[in-house]
Amino acid sequence: MPETKxxxxxxxxxxxxxxxxxxxxxxxxxxxVRREPGFFNFLSHAAAEVFFRVYFKVYHRxxxxxxxxLPRGTPFVVISNHxxxxxxxxxxxxxxxxxxxxxxxxxxxxxxxxNVASSVITAAFINALPLWRKKATTHALEELxxxxxxxxxxxxxxPEGARARDGVMKPFKAGLGMLVAGxxxxxxxxxxxxxxxAMPPDRTIPRPRRIRIRVGPAMSFEHAxxxxxxxxxxxxxxxRAVRALWPSGGGGGG
Amino acid sequence: xxxxxKYLFSTRGALSHPVTQFTIAFTAAALVLAxxxxxxxxxxxxxxxxxRRDIMSRYYTWLLLIPLMIGxxxxxxxxxxxxxxxxxxLCYREYxxxxxxxxxxxxxxxxxxxxxxxxxxxxxxxxxxxxxLAPLMCTVFAAGGVIPDEPKGYIQRVxxxxxxxxxxxxxxxxLGYMANDRNYRPIMCMLILCVHLSDLAGFIFxxxxxxxxxxxxxxxxKTLEGHIGALLVTAPVAAYLGHLVFPETRLDTPARLALLGxxxxxxxxxxxxxxxxxxxxxxxxxxGATFPGSGGFLDRFTSLMVVAPAAFHYIxxxxxxxxxxxxxxxxxx
Numbered sequence: 001m002p003e004t005k006x007x008x009x010x011x012x013x014x015x016x017x018x019x020x021x022x023x024x025x026x027x028x029x030x031x032x033v034r035r036e037p038g039f040f041n042f043l044s045h046a047a048a049e050v051f052f053r054v055y056f057k058v059y060h061r062x063x064x065x066x067x068x069x070l071p072r073g074t075p076f077v078v079i080s081n082h083x084x085x086x087x088x089x090x091x092x093x094x095x096x097x098x099x100x101x102x103x104x105x106x107x108x109x110x111x112x113x114x115n116v117a118s119s120v121i122t123a124a125f126i127n128a129l130p131l132w133r134k135k136a137t138t139h140a141l142e143e144l145x146x147x148x149x150x151x152x153x154x155x156x157x158x159p160e161g162a163r164a165r166d167g168v169m170k171p172f173k174a175g176l177g178m179l180v181a182g183x184x185x186x187x188x189x190x191x192x193x194x195x196x197x198a199m200p201p202d203r204t205i206p207r208p209r210r211i212r213i214r215v216g217p218a219m220s221f222e223h224a225x226x227x228x229x230x231x232x233x234x235x236x237x238x239x240r241a242v243r244a245l246w247p248s249g250g251g252g253g254g
Numbered sequence: 255x256x257x258x259x260k261y262l263f264s265t266r267g268a269l270s271h272p273v274t275q276f277t278i279a280f281t282a283a284a285l286v287l288a289x290x291x292x293x294x295x296x297x298x299x300x301x302x303x304x305x306r307r308d309i310m311s312r313y314y315t316w317l318l319l320i321p322l323m324i325g326x327x328x329x330x331x332x333x334x335x336x337x338x339x340x341x342x343x344l345c346y347r348e349y350x351x352x353x354x355x356x357x358x359x360x361x362x363x364x365x366x367x368x369x370x371x372x373x374x375x376x377x378x379x380x381x382x383x384x385x386x387l388a389p390l391m392c393t394v395f396a397a398g399g400v401i402p403d404e405p406k407g408y409i410q411r412v413x414x415x416x417x418x419x420x421x422x423x424x425x426x427x428x429l430g431y432m433a434n435d436r437n438y439r440p441i442m443c444m445l446i447l448c449v450h451l452s453d454l455a456g457f458i459f460x461x462x463x464x465x466x467x468x469x470x471x472x473x474x475x476k477t478l479e480g481h482i483g484a485l486l487v488t489a490p491v492a493a494y495l496g497h498l499v500f501p502e503t504r505l506d507t508p509a510r511l512a513l514l515g516x517x518x519x520x521x522x523x524x525x526x527x528x529x530x531x532x533x534x535x536x537x538x539x540x541x542g543a544t545f546p547g548s549g550g551f552l553d554r555f556t557s558l559m560v561v562a563p564a565a566f567h568y569i570x571x572x573x574x575x576x577x578x579x580x581x582x583x584x585x586x587x
Contacts, residue, residue: 018354022542039350039363
C-alpha cells in the first residue's frame with residue numbers, strides 16, 4: 001500500500017502589523033527613525049533612484065569596482081569614507097536597484113531634517129533616516145539597531161560622523177559598533193574617490209568629475225561585544241578595511 | 255460634452271437651498287460657540303485641564319476639516335467629487351498603515367487604482383460601471399494577489415484590500431457620486447450634518463445618562479443610552495431634513511422619511527462600531543495620528559463610509575440621482 005504523505009499544516013496566523021510609525025503625525029513620522037515608507041513614498045523613492053542612477057552614470061561617469069561584494073538582500077550596513085553630500089547618493093546608485101529601495105542612508109538630523117520642507121524631500125526622495133548628532137547616544141542608536149535587526153532595512157553609514165572638510169579620512173566613531181557589534185549583520189566597506197573634487201563641503205553645485213567606488217568583501221562583527229571595547233574594536237577593524245581599499249588614496253579627494 | 259463640463263464646474267445656486275444654509279449656519283455657530291462654552295465651563299470649574307485640552311484639540315481639527323469638507327461641496331460638483339476622492343485616499347492610507355497592507359505595494363496600488371476609477375466613473379456619470387467596480391475590483395485584487403507567487407498570507411492580503419476598497423473606495427465614493435444630482439449640495443450637507451449630529455448626541459447622552467455598555471469589547475466607552483440618544487436625535491432630524499431636500503418626490507411620505515432617518519442614524523452608529531472593531535482587532539488605540547489628540551481622517555469619515563452607500567441606494571430607488579442628466583458624459587462618442 002503506497003504511503004501517503006501528510007499534507008503540510010497550513011500557517012493560518014493572521015498577522016496584523018501596523019506601521020511602526022502609525023501613531024505619529026505625518027511630519028513627525030518623516031523625521032522619525034521608525035518611518036516606514038508607504039506606496040507613494042515607494043514611488044517617489046523609486047523615481048528618484050532611477051534619476052540618480054542616470055545622473056551619476058552620465059554626469060560623474062560613476063565606476064564601481066568589486067560590485068560582486070554589494071549586498072543583495074537585507075539587512076546590511078554599507079560603510080564608507082565621507083567627503084561630500086554626493087557620497088550617500090553615489091553609494092545608493094551603486095547598489096542593485098532591488099536592494100536600493102530598501103536602503104536607508106543615515107543622515108544628520110540637524111542638517112537634513114531641520115525643517116518640514118527638507119524633511120519631506122529627504123524622506124521622500126533619498127529615503128534617509130535621521131541621526132540627531134547631539135543626541136547620538138546609545139539609546140538613540142538603539143532604535144536604529146532594533147530596526148536593522150528586524151531584517152527589512154539596509155543602512156548606508158559614514159562612521160566618521162561628518163564630512164571630512166579637507167578630504168582626508170578621519171578616525172571612525174563608535175556608532176557603527178553600537179549598531180552591529182555582536183550581530184552577524186554584514187558590513188560592506190566601500191571607498192569613494194572623486195566625490196570631494198566633484199562637490200566638496202563648500203560647494204552647492206556639483207562639478208562633472210568622475211567618481212569611483214571600490215567595494216570590499218562583507219565583514220561580520222559577531223565576535224565583538226556590545227560594549228565600549230567592542231565598539232572600539234568594530235570602529236578600528238572597519239576603518240582599516242575601508243582604508244585598505246584605496247591605500248594610496250588618503251582622503252577621498254583623489 | 256460642453257454641457258457636462260459646464261455642469262461639473264457649475265457654482266450656481268450654491269447657497270440657495272435652506273438645508274445648505276442651515277448646515278452652514280449650524281456649523282458656523284458650533285465653531286463659534288464651542289470655544290466660548292469651553293471657556294465658560296472652565297471658569298465654572300466644570301472642566302478638568304485634560305478635558306479642556308481634549309475638547310480644544312478636537313475643535314482645532316474641526317476648524318480645519320469643516321472648510322475642507324463643506325467648501326468643495328458648495329463650490330462645484332467636480333470639487334465635491336475631488337474632495338471625496340482625496341478623503342478616500344487619506345482614509346485608505348491610514349487603514350493600510352494600521353493593518354500592515356501598505357507593505358504590499360502592488361495591493362495598495364490596485365486599491366489606489368480602484369479609488370481613481372470610482373472617481374472617474376462619478377465624473378463621467380457612468381452609473382453601471384460605478385456599481386460594477388465593487389465586484390470587478392475584488393476580482394482584480396484576487397488575481398493581482400497571485401502575481402508575487404506567495405501563497406502564504408494570500409487570503410489576508412486580498413481580504414484586506416477588498417475590505418479597504420469596499421468601505422473607503424466604493425462606500426465613501428457613493429458620497430462623491432451624489433454630486434451628479436443637481437440637488438447634491440443639500441443632500442451631502444444633510445448626510446454630513448446628521449452623521450456629526452449623531453456623534454455629538456451620542457457623546458452628550460452617553461455622558462449624561464450612560465450606564466450600560468452596549469458593545470464593551472468593541473467600543474468600551476460607548477453606552478446603550480448614548481446609542482439610543484443618538485438615534486432619538488438623529489433620526490427625526492434626518493427625516494425632517496429629508497422632507498426639505500426631497501419635497502414632493504416619492505420619498506416625501508412620513509413612513510419613507512422615517513426609514514431614511516433610521517438608515518442615517520443607525521448607519522452613523524454602525525460606522526463607529528466598524529472602526530472600533532478594526533482598531534481592537536489590530537490592537538491599537540488610534541488608527542491614525544494626523545490630528546494630534548483626535549485621531550486621523552478615518553475617525554472623521556468612518557460613519558460616512560457606511561451611511562453614504564446605505565442612504566444613496568435607498569434614495570436612489572425612490573428618487574434616482576442625476577435622473578435628469580444623461581449618463582456617460584465623456585466615454586460615449
